[in-house]
Amino acid sequence: MPFKLFDYQQRLVDETRQKLAEGNHGVLIVSPPGSGKSVIIAEIARLTVAKGGQVMFFVHRQELVNQITQSFQKQDVDLMHCTIMTVGKVANRLDHLPKPNLIICDESQHSRAKTYLKIFKYYSDVPRLGFSGSPWRMNGAGFDDIYSAMVKGPTVKWLIEHKKLSPYKYYSVTLFNDEKLKKSSTGDYTNQSVSDSAKPTLYGDIVKTWMDKAFGQRTIVYAHDTQHSKQIAAEFRKAGISAKHCDSKTPSDERKRIMSDFRKGKITVLCNFGLVDEGYDVKECTCCVIARPTESLVFDIQATMRCMRYLPNKMATIIDHAANYTRFGLPDTPRQWSLEGRPKKKRSNNTTSTPIKTCPHCWAVIPAQCHVCPQCGKEIQVETEQMDVDATKQLEKVGEFKLTTDYTTVKLGKMKPENAQNMSELYQIAKARGYKPGWAYMQGKRLGLLNKK
Template identity: 35%
Template structure:
């Protein structure tokens, strides 16, 4: 039986209080690296001790054995417990003994049909939906599957109380503030923005790891399999032991790499589409980001992978693609809600293309159509991101991020100047237009609703 931390006990207490209040499908927000599986194991132990059945749903095969080991170590009755992948369980709900409790791991995925089929198959069960980020990239909320939200301690509190490691975050200084010039409106001019900010992948990953990483064990997130292989080769050629893994790596080889990494025989693992959610690698002290993302969930999983605490430790995050300028620091406190935020229509089955940079707002993202998902500007022909080796990454501060936000706002204002309202393509453009024209505060909301851009 594990000795739970006070904040974990508080989450469990709040969860039981919600259940006693009549809620039966409860989403639980708990930041990455703070023991979601341990919390679920404690609840499962109490449930199975009373003869109740438990179903635990995961979305990656690598996590299944890890959950089994945690549950066994905490004394959960495994004869009353079923742990499996969503892809398997969704096809065999009729074969299962009805559970009294269903746990869903990484529950921000739970709006998918496969998860809903499982949840709907057992209407009498309590559904406990755990996630670090109750947020969906397409703006959907979770009110269809959850009737209450339990929010865990904020990241800043967890760092202050030494449950997470503090962070030094390095990113490209894409903004040369000496080149910025303001107009009479107080916004930066278009020409000075172009001079001050350039959309590229910045910095040589090996050199910056050698300078900033301090020899720490690291995970590098790349944007495709080929880049993961090339990066591992580059590290090895500089005497830093590295291995590349991806979803196509054979299971036996992948398991051996994980074992060698945990034993310290490998310094760096480079990967594409792997090691994002759930998998426990406690000795990660450094994260290297070479993959731009527009997903807050993915960004926080990337960044906080390095924040397992240890006496005297400061985690290192080296962000070569400016993700921090889209989402802020991983240590920022965020407001979570079950309510959705509509961002316009999107296709969940859209084909993801190569990394694209918007020429107007400089956002980096995986392109799914011909409109920038951030500012609504039309996109031209795709170009590969240029890698600039001789750029020095600098420590990120809140004041620097404030300048970025001001630049992005200025770029959107420039984009809407001279347009008619009917030519505006996003809520952000409508808000910028209203500000430009000094319209009353409620105009943007009502016009966006009239246009169908918000519901």
Template identity: 35%
Template sequence: MAEIARRTTTRGNRILFIVHRKEIVDQVVSTFSAQGVDMDLSKIGMVQTITRHVDKLQEPAVIFVDEAHHVLAKSYQRILEAFPNAVKLMFTATPIRLSGDGFTSIADDLIVGKPIDWLIEQGNLAPVAYYAPKQINTEMLKVKRNGEFSDDSIKKAIKPKIYGNAVNNYLRLANGKQAIAYTYNVDSAKQLADAFNKHGITAQEVDGKTPKVERDEIIQQYRDGKIQIVTNAELFTEGLDLPNVDCVIMLRPTQSLALFLQFSMRSMNPREGKTAVIIDHVGNVERFGLPTENRNWTLQGKKNKGKKTAGSETVPGVTICPKCFGTFYKQGDTCPYCGAELPKDDHKVEVDGKAELEKVDAEQLAQTRLMKKVKNKKPEELHSVAEIVAYQKIHKYKPGWVYFQLKKKGMIRK
């Protein structure tokens, strides 16, 4: 971005750079100044401010939009529409919205970067060790005569749980690494920071109401290595450059692929010999696969048929025990780990207090997700060799069935 901005301002043309958080403004100003961009011809600011004063801005030749998956919002649209002759360049690592809306109304083309595995091989991103609860046992899936899975077997094979104690798992899997923890609300972020501090691990909670001076000081102390863990509910999901994050702790379940990737990849800034650690207490990986998985990004979007998505990007929040800091979906009025009395809520799901997180095997995860994808389809709805083979394994058909289907679909000639 800085190189494009430098070339633009060198020719005497103005640029406008739109972000959505104050910390990112400071980061862009610092980077652009260091890269030789003429800052007298640059306007860099938050969308919330720019949209209120857009009629007073000098016309830019190029507009940059950071974290551009937000660009469909009216505030962004007002700015872009005010300068019809400007070149609009929109940047995002996650060109997708939970609503399923595409970007064809605001973008002419999608330029896709290198795949994640290539970036890791070249040293641009760190490799990942991902730990999560094993939430599905495909061996337990049983098929009824009509070809559908039985309800009982599904309940046994797929159980929505949250496993483990956040502090204990950090000590076991990432002890000594600097981490960011994502929780589902401000109170849980504060409780998490307190729990780490009680175990001698320096932690600070940051939220939207934290005074700017205090927030900047915490961020700087984190960068300097004086704070080991920062806990938050929503602040550090996008854009902010914290290069020494080696571990991400997820205590916030989400249905948003974009949010999941922003969470996960926060730990993947590279360093010689580094392996990032992701501790997923809420099974987000079961919904989206590993963050290293290659995605087929498009501008078209995908509508979520029959799903209500407005208003929230998360599934119901977790309960955190104020005494032992066990994390789980609530069932009953007491903590399943230590018996302490818990706050009241209405979400009750089976809890397994003895279960542990385990390292995610990429091939096994991919096979599991493929089986979940095809389990309720009909043979004529299968469109790849992998889907046909997975369907055959689930239904325990003979190997010849795969050959028959491939021949029927014209995937083989003989």
């Protein structure tokens, strides 16, 4: 019995088919990680095969091929009319594979790679669909020569609010010195510079922070190279935590066993390099530890959201040891995706960021306007910094307002919580200071005023 798609998933299927019907040769479907793209892909494949068509699906990793095969089977897709392979295998068998009526490519942020373009060129007369949670290339290249139309799914914020993704807590305890980071020809940081920038206490601090913020949670750790990943796993084991390392060069049988044990909960912490940042789906994973700085928006989105697959009452924990949030924002930061490329000289990560900062008490990443941490409830002292001044700028008048002073508000703003007689006064103090009501509640709880109106 096929899955019944959620309304937003059915909308994506319908809009994609409409774009093809309008004559678009290539359509890129963009929807956040964890929004169920595999179900959408399987439904489109089922509809195509049901009409007598042949479907070709490819992606860059065998684990993802296995996952989509299972999705096709659950959706009652006739696999006799499907070619499901890694992109490399398809590229090497073009002369021997049945010609498809529809090509479907997952993780399509990679579709500018030579092997993908080779397939597209060979089947130049076949309509193609691309799926991606982050259609972005570090070199700024676009996708408008591969896909002529884009269909967009819901935002991360919408998916969290409608219980399709789990909410999250985001902590940042920086363990790297950004001044020592150097970029490679790919645009991301070199492994050597990442190693050089790591603080001496890196490994112990990663485990210590995890023990404090996410002890016992099923966790994926993202390292910057294989040796780094192995050392982190060893440090977790020293602390008595079941941990394993895995990467693309781990023997196939061993890799399958490690992945299976992690899904079953036999392994608590899975440390990896370049393996489970895309497509890997384990709903029981509730924590991700980012132990590498990056300039890749794709990696940042894919890695941080790996623990946000929805389960009832689940709260995901993201620990960012490289302050990548200062480069890319948070998982639910709005993104502006486009098929067109970005100017090379202009750094853009497709975000429209809300200002954020780190709580100095619990290291939670929170909105910059917060005077009280919504995670730990502690007051955050406002710091004043010397402003940079551009002497060449001229003052431009864009409007006018009149200032009136409310001396009652000034008095309340200076009033200490301890001088409040009841909760009403605490809420007035909070309002005068620009604090949220949660601050007044926490102060009232601390002072024993919750039942005093």
